[in-house]
Amino acid sequence: MTRKEDPTVFTEEQIENGRLLFAAECEFFFGAQKLDQLPPLAGSEVAFAGRSNVGKSSLINALTGRNRLARASSEPGRTKQLNFFDLGGRLALVDMPGYGFAKAAKSVKEEWQTMMFAYLRGRPTLTRVFLLLDARIELKQADRDVMEMLDRAAVLFQVVLTKADGMGPNKLKAKIAEVEAVLAKHAAAYPHIVITSSETGLGIETLRAEIARSCAGSGSEGEQG
Numbered sequence: 347m348t349r350k351e352d353p354t355v356f357t358e359e360q361i362e363n364g365r366l367l368f369a370a371e372c373e374f375f376f377g378a379q380k381l382d383q384l385p386p387l388a389g390s391e392v393a394f395a396g397r398s399n400v401g402k403s404s405l406i407n408a409l410t411g412r413n414r415l416a417r418a419s420s421e422p423g424r425t426k427q428l429n430f431f432d433l434g435g436r437l438a439l440v441d442m443p444g445y446g447f448a449k450a451a452k453s454v455k456e457e458w459q460t461m462m463f464a465y466l467r468g469r470p471t472l473t474r475v476f477l478l479l480d481a482r483i484e485l486k487q488a489d490r491d492v493m494e495m496l497d498r499a500a501v502l503f504q505v506v507l508t509k510a511d512g513m514g515p516n517k518l519k520a521k522i523a524e525v526e527a528v529l530a531k532h533a534a535a536y537p538h539i540v541i542t543s544s545e546t547g548l549g550i551e552t553l554r555a556e557i558a559r560s561c562a563g564s565g566s567e568g569e570q571g
Contacts, residue, residue, distance in 0.1 A: 354538050356555045363562070364554030370434025372410040379427040381464050390561040391430075391438040391471050395462075396478030397488055398444035401508040404544035405478065406431070406441060409554060416441055426458070428465060437561055440472075446488030459495065466499035474502050474536070474560045476553075481507040481521050481541070485528060497534045504536040505529060506553060511543035 356364075376385040396402045403416040415431065429441040442465075445458060466472065475496060479489060496503045505525055510518060522539055529535040540556060542549035 356552060356559075360555045360559060361551055364551060364556070364558040367433065367436065367558045367561075368409055368411065368554045370436065372412060372415060372431050372433045372439070374415070374429060375432045376430040377427045378430070381461060381468070384428070384465070384469075385430055387469070387471050389435075389437065389471065390473050391440050391469065392473055392557055392560065393440035393442050393475045394478060395442045395475055395492060395503075396444060396508075397446035397480070397486065400444070400478045400480050401544055402441065402444065402478055405506070405508060405542060405553075406439060408542075408544040408547065408550050409557075410439075437557075438471075442475075445492060446486055459491075463495055463499055466496065466501045472501060474504060474557075476506050476540075476557075477503045478506050478508050479525065481510040481513055481518065485525070490528070493528070493532050493535070497532050499534075501534060502536055503532075503534055504538065504540065504556070506540045506542055506549075508542055508544065510541045511546045511548055 378384045394402050394406060406416040407413055410431075410433070416429070426443050428443070431439040431441070433439055442462060443458060445455075445462075466475070477489075477492065477496070479485065493503070507521065507525070513521070518541070522541070525539055526537070529537060529539075538556075540549050540553050542553060544550075
């Protein structure tokens with residue numbers, strides 16, 4: 347990407363690259379509850395992080411076109427492992443455990459943060475973290491804490507607003523401005539926000555293209571598993 351190119355605009359070719367990437371078979375291949383259980387380093391990885399109930403599983407399913415690839419727990423915060431999905435041998439999608447669950451003990455929350463920070467710092471194949479925020483509600487302290495953790499880990503992260511369907515243009519514009527103001531304070535933040543809805547498909551092809559472009563620029567694409 348040259349300096350003159352607008353990172354918020356995708357060409358037809360880039361949109362098609364994203365479609366082709368996510369048209370491949372996608373299968374769960376590894377789950378890790380501890381750092382010493384992580385799969386060997388291979389090709390590019392992108393990770394999805396977000397508070398419990400932010401719609402992470404629904405977004406991963408929408409991206410891959412599969413209804414039950416990633417499953418949402420009936421108990422928020424129950425999933426405590428990193429789930430790895432192989433996308434056609436070209437990319438690993440990493441579903442990070444949800445955070446911000448109110449009922450969890452302080453020790454559990456600290457354990458989550460310790461493990462996630464160690465994963466982020468020790469995974470050179472990780473090209474980007476997509477941080478999901480619910481477009482309908484205000485930023486929580488847990489969201490701000492994760493942004494700070496990503497800064498400390500020096501891992502590029504990009505915000506994806508979920509559940510944006512049904513929001514009026516003025517409310518959505520105000521939400522984008524709110525998040526942009528926060529991101530401006532974080533060195534590891536990618537400035538472009540992706541607006542999505544798993545229900546209507548809003549922004550899904552854009553996010554696919556964003557992921558394909560981020561991996562193409564990493565130079566580490568290869569087989570998984």
